Amino acid sequence: MESWEYHRAQDLHLRSGESVKSIRREVGLPGVLLALMKRPVLQLYLKGFHGLRINGKQNLPDRYPFVLVSNHSSHLDAVILSSLVPVPLSFRLFPIAAGDTFFESFVTSALASWFMNALPLWRRKVVTHSIESLRERVVSEPCGYIVFPEGTRTRTGFLNSFKPGVGKLVAGQDVPIIPCFIDGAFEALPSHRRFPYPKKISIEIGEAFRPEQVPNSKQGWLYIASELQKRIESLSTKQAV
Amino acid sequence: METAIYSRFFDPYNAFLHPESLWMSVAIVLTLVVAWILVYVLGRSGNFSDALRKELNLRIRSWAIMIPCILLPILMGAAWVMLGILVLSISCYREYARATGLFRNSWTSFWVVVGILCINVAVIDHWYGFFVALPSLGVIVLAAMAMFFAGPSGYLQRVALAVLGYLLFGVCLGHLGYIANDADYRPVMILLFLCVEINDVFAYIFGKLFGRIKLAPEISPNKTVGGALGALIGTVTLLLSVGLFVFEGTPMGSFPHLICLGGIVSVGGQMGDLMLSSIKRDIGIKDIGNTIPGHGGFLDRFDSILLVAPGFFHYVHSVNGFGLKDPARIFF
Numbered sequence: 001m002e003s004w005e006y007h008r009a010q011d012l013h014l015r016s017g018e019s020v021k022s023i024r025r026e027v028g029l030p031g032v033l034l035a036l037m038k039r040p041v042l043q044l045y046l047k048g049f050h051g052l053r054i055n056g057k058q059n060l061p062d063r064y065p066f067v068l069v070s071n072h073s074s075h076l077d078a079v080i081l082s083s084l085v086p087v088p089l090s091f092r093l094f095p096i097a098a099g100d101t102f103f104e105s106f107v108t109s110a111l112a113s114w115f116m117n118a119l120p121l122w123r124r125k126v127v128t129h130s131i132e133s134l135r136e137r138v139v140s141e142p143c144g145y146i147v148f149p150e151g152t153r154t155r156t157g158f159l160n161s162f163k164p165g166v167g168k169l170v171a172g173q174d175v176p177i178i179p180c181f182i183d184g185a186f187e188a189l190p191s192h193r194r195f196p197y198p199k200k201i202s203i204e205i206g207e208a209f210r211p212e213q214v215p216n217s218k219q220g221w222l223y224i225a226s227e228l229q230k231r232i233e234s235l236s237t238k239q240a241v
Numbered sequence: 242m243e244t245a246i247y248s249r250f251f252d253p254y255n256a257f258l259h260p261e262s263l264w265m266s267v268a269i270v271l272t273l274v275v276a277w278i279l280v281y282v283l284g285r286s287g288n289f290s291d292a293l294r295k296e297l298n299l300r301i302r303s304w305a306i307m308i309p310c311i312l313l314p315i316l317m318g319a320a321w322v323m324l325g326i327l328v329l330s331i332s333c334y335r336e337y338a339r340a341t342g343l344f345r346n347s348w349t350s351f352w353v354v355v356g357i358l359c360i361n362v363a364v365i366d367h368w369y370g371f372f373v374a375l376p377s378l379g380v381i382v383l384a385a386m387a388m389f390f391a392g393p394s395g396y397l398q399r400v401a402l403a404v405l406g407y408l409l410f411g412v413c414l415g416h417l418g419y420i421a422n423d424a425d426y427r428p429v430m431i432l433l434f435l436c437v438e439i440n441d442v443f444a445y446i447f448g449k450l451f452g453r454i455k456l457a458p459e460i461s462p463n464k465t466v467g468g469a470l471g472a473l474i475g476t477v478t479l480l481l482s483v484g485l486f487v488f489e490g491t492p493m494g495s496f497p498h499l500i501c502l503g504g505i506v507s508v509g510g511q512m513g514d515l516m517l518s519s520i521k522r523d524i525g526i527k528d529i530g531n532t533i534p535g536h537g538g539f540l541d542r543f544d545s546i547l548l549v550a551p552g553f554f555h556y557v558h559s560v561n562g563f564g565l566k567d568p569a570r571i572f573f
Contacts, residue, residue: 006524009339013531028339029354032347088390091347141345 007141020110021103023119023133031117032091038115039090042083049198050188052080056205059178060085064092064142066208067170067177069228071159071236072148073186076196078116080182080203081146094119095146096134121165123151131168139173149225157186159236162229167214167221176208179228181235204235246568249319249424256316261428261487265435266312273308277301307542315430319421322430326418327361329539334410336530336538340520343402352386353403357411364418367569372419376412380404413547416554422564428487432480433553436503437546440476440510447471461518469511476510477503493561502556509549517544 010024019025027035046052066089068081078095085093097103099120102112112118121130138145147169149162170177184201209227214220248255257263280301284294314321334353338344356379363372387400420426420433448468456464480503481496488494493502517540521529530538557563 005342006340007342007345008524008526009342009344012339012526013528015531026339026344028335028344029347029350033351 010137010141017106020106020113021099021120023121023130023137025113025119027092027117031114034114035091035117036087039083039087042079046080046083046201049196050076050184050201053200053202054084054205055202059205059207061089061144061176061178061208062086064089064144065138065175067138067145067147067166067175068093068180069147069149069166069177069232070180070182070203071154071232072150072152073154073157073182074189074191074196075153076185076189076201077148077182078118078146080185080201081180082116084180084203084205085144089144092141092143093117093146094143096121096148098123098152119145131165135169135173138169138175145169149228153191154186155191157190159229159233162225164218164221164225166228167211167224168216170211171214171220171224172212172216174210174212176210177224177228178208179206179231179235180204181206181232183236204238206231206235243568245424246571249421249567251318251320253317255318256427259425259428259487261483262316262431265428265431265483266316269308269312269431269435273301273304277305311434312431315427315434319426322421322426323361323365323418326364326414327357329543330357330361330410330414332532332539333414333543334406336532336540337406337410337520340524340526340529341402343399343406346387346391346399348390349383349387349399349403352383353407353411356382356407357415360411360415361418362573364415364422366572367422367564367567368573369569372415375415376408379407379411383407409547413550416550417546420554420563422567424564424567426563429557432483432487433506433549434546435483436476436480436506437510437549439479440472440507441514441545443475444468444472444511444514447475457515460515460522464511464515472511473504473507476507479503480506488561491561493557498556498560502553505552505556506549509552510545513545513548516548517541 009026011019011022011026014022070077070081082090082093095116095118097112097118097120099122102118103109103120147166149166150160151163154160181204184199188199188201189196209231211224214224280297283289314325334357338350344350360375363375383403384400387396387403420430448465451467451471452465454466456466456469477500481499484499485494528537529540532538
């Protein structure tokens, strides 16, 4: 018999206003029910409006923890990635979102946290501290992240260079990183548009990259970032062929 | 909807139908005001230490918020009582699940919430058969459902936590709502809340005055035997003297019954307090949540009533009966 651990909610003593903006926020029953309800709606929208095509489904993870990594060209990206994973893995899947974009006002932070489950990463403030906490969280409790290593949406449609932050998050840990390439999202909803066009979107899911051998140092972080960029670039050419 | 049901549920003009409700409400508010003045005057004259004055002020301030929150729904109508109890049940369960880690098992948690909702359906519908069947039915459903979507490891602990949560916050608290199925529920309910809360106050005051021997030093170092006995005597006296008016002309309105009821309220209340302390000690937290900023969670505030409600309900129900003259099975 495995004894129960009183693994209490990490945001137990936060007020609800604080937990919205906290990276310790936990998903309870309301969050799970919301995820179950929004999933078919989003899938119907992606399939019907954008004709979403998925290649490489066999590469998707079957258990926590994992990190989904992709190019970032529109707000649709996080929606697409969160609708991909199997249902049981979709409840505690947290997109890592820019704190200064999504978590400054109450309305956007409530939307981002309740609807998308996003966790804030403050770009301008002390980033190291919150990346450290996120790094601990992904192994100490079962959960998954969606990370866009470019750091922001592309303004041109081309891939920007990957930042080493994603490496900081996972270097040396037993967390598979699944690189994905989303094609067509920029045409469907570029960063200057409010509402999407009905353009075709397809996604290519690559094989998992395991960073447990990579040292948790600056070189390791840079190596992970460049390796992921290479893989995602090769996924994009694979798709073009 | 029949007029009798409608007026029991919603009619605020019935608030002071019984003179006992009126003078108990007035007495409660007066007591708070007098306590506030006493603390103010004694604090001014320098009889209290600064820390004690601050603590008493904090307690009085929290009572000033709690009393209207409890009293107004009771006076306004049964629908508000039942809604309030439902919110209380769910909030307490949420705090408990988040503190124990049971919330991570959403499937089991879902069935506990379904159970709590069923209890409240039985309460609102005045369906006694379903109400008394639900504890055992709930245990069956939880034991069966906890097998799915998770391996056998931790099954026993998962079910045990879920069943305890369901029984404490669904079933035990549900009895409070069921009292409101009697058209004359108001004075009884005010009396119950009054005695449970005053019981805590008595334990605190008598503990400060006569407390020397610790009651349960490992669970809660501030509890003393003197405080417990003082609370027992004080609460029995209070319930006896007020209960003679509230239960006047019914079988409950006799000395032996009221003394027994006072004992149930006092012992149950103190046990509930110790129970929550044990739970918190076991988990290793000080407060169980932060729902009421500065005062911990709902559960920290309503711990004493948990173990009192079923005992009180079934004692009065077996002697007097709750809602025997009121229409049952309203909706289903």
